[in-house]
Amino acid sequence: MSRLFWKIFLTMWLSIVAFSAAMGTINDMIARGQWAEDPANIFSRGMERISQRSARVLYERGREGLVEELQAVPLIARSHIFVVDDSGVEILGRDAALRTLTQSGRPSTQARIVDVDGEPYTLHTFARVPPGALLAPGLQGTLLRLMVAALISALVSYFLASGLTTPLKRLRDASRKIAEGDLQARVGKLKPVRHDEIGELAEDFDRMASHLETMQQANQRLLRDVSHELRSPLARLTVALEIARKKGAGQVANELNRIETESQRLETLVNDVLGLLRESSETAPRGDQDVDIARLLSELAETVSYEAPEGSPGVAWAGSESLIYRGDRELLWRAIENLLRNAMRHTEPDRGVVLSLDQEHGGALAITVRDYGTGLPEEELDKIFKPFYRVQESRDRKSGGHGLGLSIASAAVRRHGGEISASNAPGGGLAVTILLPAQ
Ligand SMILES: Nc1ncnc2c1ncn2[C@@H]1O[C@H](COP(=O)(O)OP(=O)(O)O)[C@@H](O)[C@H]1O
Ligand SMILES: [Mg+2]
Structure with a gap:
């Protein structure tokens, strides 16, 4: 059987048994009259x-x-009895202790005693501190016992629970x-080191994470290598195309x-993949x-507007004054360019885009690109930032790229510690916002 199982089982079981045994014994003694008297x-x-x-x-x-006699009395009792002579001196020299006790207001009795010559002494006896209240019978005792039991079981439960939840x-x-x-x-290593299921779970988890990381790295390497390898045949294809065009003399134009279109698409794809991996x-x-x-x-507004149909x-851009931000110009340019091109593609042709x-x-900076297209269903708003994701596969394939533009933009923004998000603008259209953190 497992170790964690036994840890929980034994802790619960033993504390319940110990508690019941203690309660049972006390009740039994009370019932048998051993504590019938206070x-x-x-x-x-x-x-x-x-x-x-x-x-x-x-x-x-x-x-x-009397001095000899008192000195022979056990301390527990002796410290509650004092004898003072007629001149006010305690016969064992404990005047200070007597004063403190008298001032404490503890219940006491006094008696006059005399020696054989009739010399008078005063004998003080004091009651004990409320004795063994924990063992006293009756409601008060029971409540006190319950409180002590609640305190102890709270401690046990606390350590049991925190021992389980902290590593979790x-x-x-x-x-x-x-x-x-x-x-x-x-x-990482749990402190204190655990040899139970939770310790094993943590180790297994880390093994799984390492495995995932290695797999992801291998995937990226493969993607990068394939993309690189595709570049040279693509370049040769372009050269061959030019030659074929000359030789073919218009027959196969x-x-x-x-x-040519297809190889250009392929080239864009290869460049986008490499860009995404890099970013x-x-x-x-x-x-x-x-x-x-x-x-x-x-x-950017000028460049993209220039290519507009x-x-x-x-692209409408109203800002003017300069605003300095420390970052990577290339990455920021590519990210925002991607948003503008998407927006231009999806907006109503006669309404343009607002930057x-x-x-x-x-x-902190907020850069927003807003268009007047149809916007997107709520559940698509997060997904469009995933690589190769397109909302309408067939339509977007014809009009757009490969679904990598927003992933590249998102990677570029994240490298600046920022965030990118999309929302449906009031009045229709999509608004994509890049948030760059304050520096
Ligand atoms: N302004 C927009 N309005 C509506 N849909 C958009 C907009 N921008 C992007 N999308 C959707 O998000 C998808 C992913 O965008 P993106 O990563 O740039 O890929 P691509 O432009 O290559 O299709 C697009 O295919 C499109 O479906
Ligand atoms: Mg795009």
């Missing part, structure tokens, strides 16, 4: 006997005899990170045009320059 009474009867003996000893053997929290955190795409996340690789160096974002946006207002830049207080 222990305080037992103590005060003992004190009474000592007082009587003290009076006798003083009378028979005088002051020295670490596992949960690591698995969330993996789910978010951080394949380098690990649980249509077919050759078709071949999403955390280790590649990221440029760190002062970028004038406002200038960059205005240049006739009759389209192109805007806002600086939030604190210095």
Whole structure:
């Protein structure tokens, strides 16, 4: 049977058994009358006997005899009995202790005793601190016992529960990170080291994460190698096309045009894949320059508007003053260019696209590209940032690229520590926003 199982089973079982046994024993003793009398009474009867003996000893053997007698009494009782002579001196010299006790207001009794010459002494006896209240019969005792039991079982349960949940929290955190795409996340060594199922689970989890990471790296390497390998045949194809065009002298012009379009598409795909791999690789160096974002946006608006079909207002950009942000100009350019091209493709031809830049207080930047197309169903808004994802496969294949543009943009934004998101703009159309953190 498993170790964690036994840990939980034995802790629960033993504490229930111990608790029931303690309660049972106490109740049994009460029932048998062993505590039928308040222990305080037992103590005060003992004190009474000592007082009587003290009076006798003083009378028979005088002051020295009483001193000897008292010194022989066990401390627990002796510290509750004092004898003061006529001049106010305690015969064992414990005046200070007597004063403290008297001031504490503890219930006490006083008696006059005399020696054989009639010399008077005062005998003080004090009640004990509420004795053994935990063992006292009755409602009060039961409540007290319950409170002590609740406290002890709370402690036991606390350590049991936190021993289970603390390592589970670490596992949960690591698995969330993996789910978010951080394949380098690990649980690591648990402290204290655990040899039970949870320890094994943590080790298995880390093994699984390493395996996933290696697999992902292998996949990326394969994709990169294949893309690289495709480049040279593509280049040769373009050269061969030119030659064929010359030799063919117009007979196969249509077919050759078709071949050219397809090989251009293939080239874009290869370049996009390589771009995505480059941009999403955390280790590649990221440029760190002062970028004038406002200038960059205005240049982009101009470039994209220039290619807009006739009759389209192109990209409307209202910002003007310069705004410096430290980052990689190339990456930011490509990201926003992708958004603008998508927007131009989806917007109503006669309405164009709006590009805007806002600086939030604190210095974070929000760059928004808004079009007047049909927008997207809510459930697609997150998915469009995944590689090769297109909402309408057939239509988007004809009009657009390979579904890599937004993934590339998203990777570029993430390398700046930012976020990208899409929402349906009020009044129709899609709004894609890039948030760049304050620096
Ligand atoms: N402005 C937009 N309006 C509506 N749908 C859009 C818009 N931008 C992107 N999309 C959808 O998101 C998908 C992914 O975009 P993207 O990654 O740029 O790929 P591609 O443009 O190559 O198709 C597109 O295929 C399209 O379906
Ligand atoms: Mg695109």
